[in-house]
Amino acid sequence: MGGHICPWWFAYTFDNRLRYFFHNPEKILAPYVARGMTVLDVGCGMGFFSIGLARLVGDTGCVIAADVQTKMLAVMQNRSEKAGVADIIRPHKSEPDNLGVKTPVDFILAFWMVHEVPGPQRFYEQIVQCLKPEGKLLIAEPRFHVSANRFQQIVALAETSGLSVYGTPTIKLSRSAVFNNDSF
Numbered sequence: 001m002g003g004h005i006c007p008w009w010f011a012y013t014f015d016n017r018l019r020y021f022f023h024n025p026e027k028i029l030a031p032y033v034a035r036g037m038t039v040l041d042v043g044c045g046m047g048f049f050s051i052g053l054a055r056l057v058g059d060t061g062c063v064i065a066a067d068v069q070t071k072m073l074a075v076m077q078n079r080s081e082k083a084g085v086a087d088i089i090r091p092h093k094s095e096p097d098n099l100g101v102k103t104p105v106d107f108i109l110a111f112w113m114v115h116e117v118p119g120p121q122r123f124y125e126q127i128v129q130c131l132k133p134e135g136k137l138l139i140a141e142p143r144f145h146v147s148a149n150r151f152q153q154i155v156a157l158a159e160t161s162g163l164s165v166y167g168t169p170t171i172k173l174s175r176s177a178v179f180n181n182d183s184f
């Protein structure tokens, strides 16, 4: 697992206006995110989901938008300013093997990013450390890139790290699972 990181310029091929035909961030995330929550968008890229998360948590909540690429964070900030939600989103530069988020969060989104993580075991350890006991993690992986078998491995590894499958929502072009934090 892990390897090639999506270059910032490649993100424009899928993160554009057309994407709203496939992914409606607020509709996908509303079952797990409520007003006032603190949430983490890990591997936020250009912020397609960070902006949707900010609208759901509102001005009493907070979105930590984490990525290893400063260019992604810069585009995310620019887009969140244009969307009028920049005050709700806290950009966070992480390292490939060090998430570095210490704030306890109610919900974590990892959208189309886990297959890029070099050390998924360590990644999950850090995820459960900042996820509150009642918190949930949503992992979605791109179908065209991650096979059913590989996704099963991703789920199995999460389960050995103190996470348990809560549901398998249908998300277009994706394989996905929502997890509870059982590590407490």
Ligand SMILES: C[S@@+](CC[C@H](N)C(=O)[O-])C[C@H]1O[C@@H](n2cnc3c(N)ncnc32)[C@H](O)[C@@H]1O
Pocket (backbone or CB within 6 Å): 005, 006, 011, 015, 042, 043, 044, 045, 046, 047, 048, 049, 066, 067, 068, 069, 072, 094, 095, 096, 097, 110, 111, 112, 113, 116, 117, 118
């Ligand atoms: C394919 S993009 C998806 C971006 C965004 N989640 C979306 O759906 O539009 C994957 C992103 O994950 C980031 N990434 C890869 N490995 C990471 C890691 N270990 N920690 C944080 N971000 C990472 C990449 O820099 C890239 O921006």
